[in-house]
Amino acid sequence: MSFGLGLLSVIVAVGVLVGELTLLDAHDIQTQRIVEEKVKKAEKDMAIMEDDYRKIMKELGFNLLILPVGQRLDNFYSDGYAAKFMPEENVTKLSNSKMMTIRHLLPSLEQKINWPEQDSRTIILIGVRGEVPFAHRDPKEPMQQAVPEGKIILGYEISASLRVSPGDTVRILGADFEVDECHTQRGNKDDITVWIDLAKSQELLDRRGEINAILALKCLCAGNELESIRKEIAAILPDTQVIELENKVSTREKARFRAGAAADSVLAAEKSYRNKLRREKEVFASWLIPLFILGSSALIGFITFNNVRERRHELGVLRAIGLRSSQILFVFLVKAGAMGLAGSVAGYIIGFAGGLLSGGISLVSAESSGLFDPAVLIVVILTAPLLTSFASWIPALIAARQDPAVVLREE
Secondary structure: OHHHHHHHHHHHHHHHHHHHHHHHHHHHHHHHHHHHHHHHHHHHHHHHHHHHHHHHHHHHOOOEEEEEOOOOHHHHHHHOOOOOOEEOHHHHHHHOOOOOOEEEEEEEEEEEEEEHHHOOEEEEEEEEOOOEOOOOOOOOOOOOOOOOOOEEEEOHHHHHHHOOOOOOEEEEOOEEEEEEEEOOOOOOHHHHEEEEEHHHHHHHOOOOOEEOEEEEEEOOOOOOOHHHHHHHHHHHOOOEEEEEOOOHHHHHHHHHHHHHHHHHHHHHHHHHHHHHHHHHHHHHHHHHHHHHHHHHHHHHHHHHHHHHHHOHHHHHHHHHOOOOHHHHHHHHHHHHHHHHHHHHHHHHHHHHHHHHHHOOOOOOOHHHHHHOOHHHHHHHHHHHHHHHHHHHHHHHHHHHOOOHHHHHHHO
8 A cells, every 4th residue: 555655656746747848848849830830821821912912013003103314203293294205225224134123114105285186185195015024034914005006095085075986096196096995984184195106106296216204013022112123223224213103002012011010920929929828837837846746755755654663563573583774774765766666657658648638749649759758758767766765765764773672572
């Protein structure tokens, strides 16, 4: 009975020690697993979001405008178009550069004119060509298709007032064009705008080889700030200036970066929460483990002392027939050591299994084998017998020093 109780106390103490250590290791594995899953989910969500934003931005239009360096912005904003001009070859220089921060280049020539064939009504004439691809990139699907040569696209106000539709012919500045498309009402200057081929507009406006604007799209790149883009473009086209069009594109782009920051914040909060849980478990283990070790040692010492008292007369007889004190002491210490050895092995197995199950890890998984630490097992097997022997030392010493004559006289 005494041996069984002592063995049980050792198993409990060792089991608590190993179980708490395993539980902390299992918590770390669970934390890593949770964080990795959240990172993968965030990366997947951000990839979907970025793809959606690219599609949205293609639908909404360009967000950068490159103008001649001498163009005053107050006049540009009031007139709605640039009065200064620059060489069309500027767009070619950009397309041949190694810039990675912008894409979808669209040169244009825009001017407000009086339409002589329609009672000199004021319209905006825009000449555009197909998007110019970057030489170092794979061609992208264009955001805006070129106006076919000999065709014209009309804004809503113009087509509605003239009562024309696709297929009809209109004359502008002495040139005839077939209506290719009529836009729906947009509620802005597009309603009084006509679009034709860039080369034809340069001919009609006597601006051969010239443009007054290049539209571009700033890519969705972290740290892709306007100032850095301006510096890059200035190094290639020193006679230009860059402005950002604050529209739905830039608003959605900012929302995308805010969503990315929010995802990082959620991930950081999850890590902080898991670290807080681990600290709480460490604090709990820091007083639970010593409590059980001290309690087990005290119980073993009490059991050994009680065993010595119950076997007092047997010890007296053994001493009387010639057993030395050292032999009596050895018997009790060996018994305590055996108790510690058996209890440490059983306690380790039970504690390790309990820690895995409490940490949500299967006993037969690769993670469980990774948590097995032979060094901990060796330390436990060596330390437990020493502690049980130390706990039994004083009662065993009392038993070894008993005077057999006194004991037998009491009998």
